[in-house]
Amino acid sequence: MDWFIRDFDHPAYFTIYADKAADAAHEGPALATLLDLPPGSRVLDLPCGWGRLHPYLRARGLKVAGGDLSPLNLAKHRAIHPAPLVRLDFRALPFRAACTDAVFCAFTSWGYFATEAENLRQLTEFARVIRPGGVLLLDLAGRTFLQSAMVGVEGEWMEFPEEGYQERAMWNPDGRRILTERVCQGEAFCHDIWIPTDAEVRACLDQAGFDVAQAYGGLDGRPWDEREERWIYRCIRR
Numbered sequence: 001m002d003w004f005i006r007d008f009d010h011p012a013y014f015t016i017y018a019d020k021a022a023d024a025a026h027e028g029p030a031l032a033t034l035l036d037l038p039p040g041s042r043v044l045d046l047p048c049g050w051g052r053l054h055p056y057l058r059a060r061g062l063k064v065a066g067g068d069l070s071p072l073n074l075a076k077h078r079a080i081h082p083a084p085l086v087r088l089d090f091r092a093l094p095f096r097a098a099c100t101d102a103v104f105c106a107f108t109s110w111g112y113f114a115t116e117a118e119n120l121r122q123l124t125e126f127a128r129v130i131r132p133g134g135v136l137l138l139d140l141a142g143r144t145f146l147q148s149a150m151v152g153v154e155g156e157w158m159e160f161p162e163e164g165y166q167e168r169a170m171w172n173p174d175g176r177r178i179l180t181e182r183v184c185q186g187e188a189f190c191h192d193i194w195i196p197t198d199a200e201v202r203a204c205l206d207q208a209g210f211d212v213a214q215a216y217g218g219l220d221g222r223p224w225d226e227r228e229e230r231w232i233y234r235c236i237r238r
């Protein structure tokens, strides 16, 4: 089974990422500002997860629908933030072409697939459903920041007793992906995510049919810089 099917669709996910619930209070308004759309615009939140950013998009008058692969996340979203929601896989979106003004893709939700073709496919599917002139906001982890952060701790188990899990992260042998192993609630999980360079992100966006209009290095809208923790691309569908 692909890692992303299990890791996100397990109660342990909500323990491991518990701090992201509180983070939503500053991430949501900031990312909604960077998305920069007029009220009434149609937005697909892909993936929507359990909807932690949903209220902040709605607060800007956006018409938001969500999609995600995880039934557990979708059920929680439905209970907390009722909205039009659909279970889907990025590689084949169940929407007609040009049906939305924007796709909002937050919190390192690209690079999950094992092959470059599938990761590109996610972006070409986003491009297919966004109308020409519409927007993709792609919020990624900065590769150079991660490289620095892992020096000296790569492969070491770290304990998070209060949070209730252990974790170790390492680059795969070709240095293109990060494997993050976690043990939580007595079970083992392993994220396996491609961490592209800026040039790779831009090449894929271009190939999928997007122009990068703005690249930000943080939630405050500072300019992109190689060393920033977050790389946030606001792209226009050609």
Ligand SMILES: C[S@@+](CC[C@H](N)C(=O)[O-])C[C@H]1O[C@@H](n2cnc3c(N)ncnc32)[C@H](O)[C@@H]1O
Residues within 6 Å of the ligand: 004, 005, 008, 009, 046, 047, 048, 049, 050, 051, 052, 053, 067, 068, 069, 070, 073, 088, 089, 090, 091, 105, 106, 107, 108, 109, 112
């Ligand atoms: C890191 S979470 C981000 C969720 C949300 N954007 C947020 O900021 O809270 C990644 C999400 O991607 C979903 N996901 C993973 N693989 C997917 C796929 N192939 N198709 C659609 N969604 C997927 C997971 O179920 C999970 O909810």
